[in-house]
Amino acid sequence: xxxxxxxxxxxxxxxxxxxxxxxxxxxxxxxxxxxxxxxxxxxxxxxxxxxxxxxxxxxxxxxxxxxxxxxxxxxxxxxxxxxxxxxxxxxxxxxxxxxxxxxxxxxxxxxxxxxxxxxxxxxxxxxxxxxxxxxxxxxxxxxxxxxxxxxxxxxxxxxxxxxxxxxxxxxxxxxxxxxxxxxxxxxxxxxxxxxxxxxxxxxxxxxxxxxxxxxxxxxx
Numbered sequence: 499x500x501x502x503x504x505x506x507x508x509x510x511x512x513x514x515x516x517x518x519x520x521x522x523x524x525x526x527x528x529x530x531x532x533x534x535x536x537x538x539x540x541x542x543x544x545x546x547x548x549x550x551x552x553x554x555x556x557x558x559x560x561x562x563x564x565x566x567x568x569x570x571x572x573x574x575x576x577x578x579x580x581x582x583x584x585x586x587x588x589x590x591x592x593x594x595x596x597x598x599x600x601x602x603x604x605x606x607x608x609x610x611x612x613x614x615x616x617x618x619x620x621x622x623x624x625x626x627x628x629x630x631x632x633x634x635x636x637x638x639x640x641x642x643x644x645x646x647x648x649x650x651x652x653x654x655x656x657x658x659x660x661x662x663x664x665x666x667x668x669x670x671x672x673x674x675x676x677x678x679x680x681x682x683x684x685x686x687x688x689x690x691x692x693x694x695x696x697x698x699x700x701x702x703x704x705x706x707x708x709x710x711x712x713x714x715x716x717x718x
Contacts, residue, residue, distance in 0.1 A: 532683075539676060556607070556648055561586050563648060565599060565607055566659050571631030572597070572609060576651075581659035582609055585652040589625050589644035597651040598627065600642045609651060613637055619644075 556563050563584045570578040576597070584599045592598060592612060599609045610629035614637070619626025624644040630637040665672050 535683075558586060562652070563599075565609065566663060567609060567654075569631075571633050572611070573633045575632050576609065576654050577656040579659050579663060580654045580656040581662055582651055583653040584609075584649040586649040589627075589647050592625075592627065592647070592650060598629065598642075599648045599651060600627075600629070601646045601648065603640065607648070608638075610638060616641060 563586070565582045565584060567576055567578055567580045567582055576582065582599065592615070594612055594615060596612050597609060598612055599607060602608055608629075610631050612627050613630045614628035616626035616628065618624070619641060622643065626641040626643060627647070628637050628641055
């Protein structure tokens with residue numbers, strides 16, 4: 499009577515560690531790219547919202563406001579068209595040489611440099627600030643009351659200012675583009691999640707077919 503052959507059960511195939519590492523790294527990179535992209539969208543929307551229309555309706559979020567410089571009076575320090583981020587401060591903390599943003603009597607927003615500080619200006623118990631554009635030959639005629647100061651310039655960028663000005667002029671086009679891009683990104687992520695499992699199933703079925711054929715040939 500022939501002896502039965504000892505057939506050891508097949509061990510399940512284990513995915514190589516390198517493949518697992520690659521998949522985890524690619525997933526992490528995809529997650530980081532998505533986070534950065536959505537963060538960029540939020541920042542752009544927030545800054546566009548903060549940008550004042552220079553009519554005196556200042557929008558302050560978390561103690562900051564954003565403006566665009568319309569003239570070249572502060573060149574070369576702050577070029578025309580720059581984005582200016584202004585931080586609200588106590589007027590008593592403003593020093594000579596600070597760049598401040600304030601409201602003029604005609605409710606126009608101006609960003610100029612402080613060249614003189616007048617304590618108790620016009621007996622108002624408030625400071626007054628003599629300001630000057632760095633490109634202007636003479637200081638401004640009107641003294642700025644402390645109550646008209648919006649804040650002190652904390653950061654500015656000419657490149658970002660031009661970019662945001664371009665966006666504001668084409669806001670609906672930008673919104674449509676972002677919506678289409680987000681939809682495309684969602685479709686690609688959906689395909690990336692659904693296609694690989696199908697390919698793995700087809701590969702496993704083909705492997706099982708090959709192994710069954712090998713077993714049959716061995717029995718014969």
